[in-house]
Amino acid sequence: MSEIGLVFHPHVREITDAAADALIGIPAELNDRFGHEVIGERAALFCTVEIQGVRVSRESDVSERVCTVDNVSPHFFSCYARLKPFQDERGVSCIGDFGTHALALQYAVEIAGQYGWNIDDRVPESLKNPPVAGSQPSMPHSLYRVSAYTGKNHSVHLERRIGASSMHAAAAIFAASLGEQTYPGRVERPADGHRVMSYGWTGHGQRVWVAEE
Incomplete structure (x- = not known):
């Protein structure tokens, strides 16, 4: 920085x-x-x-x-x-x-x-003038926990809570904030029973994980 x-x-x-x-x-x-x-x-x-x-x-x-x-x-x-x-x-x-x-x-x-x-x-x-909020039908948003490892040797762990209309959208928002893009996701099966999906993303060998809050 x-x-x-x-x-x-x-x-x-x-x-x-x-x-x-x-x-x-x-x-x-x-x-x-x-x-x-x-x-x-x-x-x-x-x-x-x-x-x-x-x-x-x-x-x-x-x-x-x-x-x-x-x-x-x-x-x-x-x-x-x-x-x-x-x-x-x-x-x-x-x-x-x-x-x-x-x-x-x-x-x-x-x-x-x-x-x-x-x-x-x-x-x-x-x-200068992005679309006014409410000018288009709003999509319901849920809160998702999004995490990934990045940095040299994947040594930096990032985790954020993101409001989005879907898990796919949450992963895309997370990746876009870092100048990246996501690849199609797959359903994971965590031990706690919550729904989790993981996504590949450009420039990284690790995956982006999205979990329901």
Whole structure:
């Protein structure tokens, strides 16, 4: 995981602890603001708050993954403080990660208003207004316990409780939060009698286990 620093390249940076946790849990609830820690007494160096969609790479365990700008299919949204022009280069520093564009925009407005900066929102309109809840018939949700081993040598155990319309959906949500996909599942027979299914998933030799709560 990265520590909060001053300047990052806008297209590649390490994932923060809060963002990694949110991707495994409930991504839409990510609301990690750290602008004041980054900006500090250096506000005069910056001129703009930039909003970008961000996607997490799939090349390693979530604790080691990097974020890249992606305004096509982002996992979450980030705000960046952009440095004033210096010679021929301009850098940025991430100042917050958010589960929705609305949260990112709200923070950008607050920071821009506080420091008198501009806002450069680079997120396309199609990603700014997701369907309103209730606009489509709602599906009943149940709570499932989803777990898997990941990381180097499958040494990291992840377990989350996920509300979903089915076991298949819970497994897919869990895998997607890590940038992965699932393969068709099979019914398992645990000793306690609860219904359990397991699924293969891309990039991992182990399986994702989904159990009824």
